[in-house]
Amino acid sequence: MIENIFPNVRWDMVWEATVETIYMSAISVFATAILGVMLGMILYVTAKGNLLENRVVYLVTSAYVNIFRSIPFIILIILLIPITTILVGSMLGAEAALPALIIGASPFYARMVEIALREIDRGVIEASLAMGATKWQIMTKVLLPEARPALISGITVTAIAIVSYTAMAGAVGAGGLGDLAFIEGFRRNREDVTFVATVTILLIVFVIQWIGDFFTHKTDKRI
Numbered sequence: 001m002i003e004n005i006f007p008n009v010r011w012d013m014v015w016e017a018t019v020e021t022i023y024m025s026a027i028s029v030f031a032t033a034i035l036g037v038m039l040g041m042i043l044y045v046t047a048k049g050n051l052l053e054n055r056v057v058y059l060v061t062s063a064y065v066n067i068f069r070s071i072p073f074i075i076l077i078i079l080l081i082p083i084t085t086i087l088v089g090s091m092l093g094a095e096a097a098l099p100a101l102i103i104g105a106s107p108f109y110a111r112m113v114e115i116a117l118r119e120i121d122r123g124v125i126e127a128s129l130a131m132g133a134t135k136w137q138i139m140t141k142v143l144l145p146e147a148r149p150a151l152i153s154g155i156t157v158t159a160i161a162i163v164s165y166t167a168m169a170g171a172v173g174a175g176g177l178g179d180l181a182f183i184e185g186f187r188r189n190r191e192d193v194t195f196v197a198t199v200t201i202l203l204i205v206f207v208i209q210w211i212g213d214f215f216t217h218k219t220d221k222r223i
Contacts, residue, residue, distance in 0.1 A: 008190040021176035028101040029159045035106035040113020069107040097174035112154035116147040149220040156212025
């Protein structure tokens with residue numbers, strides 16, 4: 001019955017493409033979470049009036065974040081082809097998409113981290129300083145725990161953006177569901193293949209959103 005509805009769909013290819021998309025997304029989300037928190041923390045603590053105020057470091061970090069956050073992802077992939085080829089040895093495949101995915105997504109998440117840290121009551125920081133906490137302890141044991149729900153919510157939004165990035169990366173040979181939809185579906189005029197690939201991407205996004213919402217509510221002390 002299902003073969004009659006989707007006559008052109010090869011389910012082994014759909015499964016392989018799904019695994020590639022999940023692989024690209026998972027590695028990128030993990031690396032983006034680490035880099036984004038680091039960049040966001042630097043932006044926050046080096047800003048005027050904060051723990052490690054440093055105008056030069058703030059301006060350099062802010063410029064990096066603004067530049068790479070503003071470049072359209074499909075253009076970023078093309079710009080990074082020489083670096084990707086050096087790092088991975090190829091400009092095709094799931095691994096080749098990782099540098100662009102991470103470099104493109106981490107500045108996006110860094111701004112969310114900075115905003116989350118700014119929302120923390122400064123009284124909490126001042127109280128920690130008064131009790132003798134070091135700046136490192138404040139960053140790791142006060143700021144990050146206090147911002148945890150917003151950080152989880154932010155990485156959820158970023159993870160969904162990364163899934164959409166993987167779909168765009170498929171248009172330039174990165175593999176995954178985007179590649180399946182574009183090469184096997186659009187180019188060969190097989191609407192059923194494009195439809196199945198799109199629905200699979202949507203299911204991945206729904207799962208990510210559900211997981212993110214679950215952990216956001218679990219860590220939010222106000223709920």
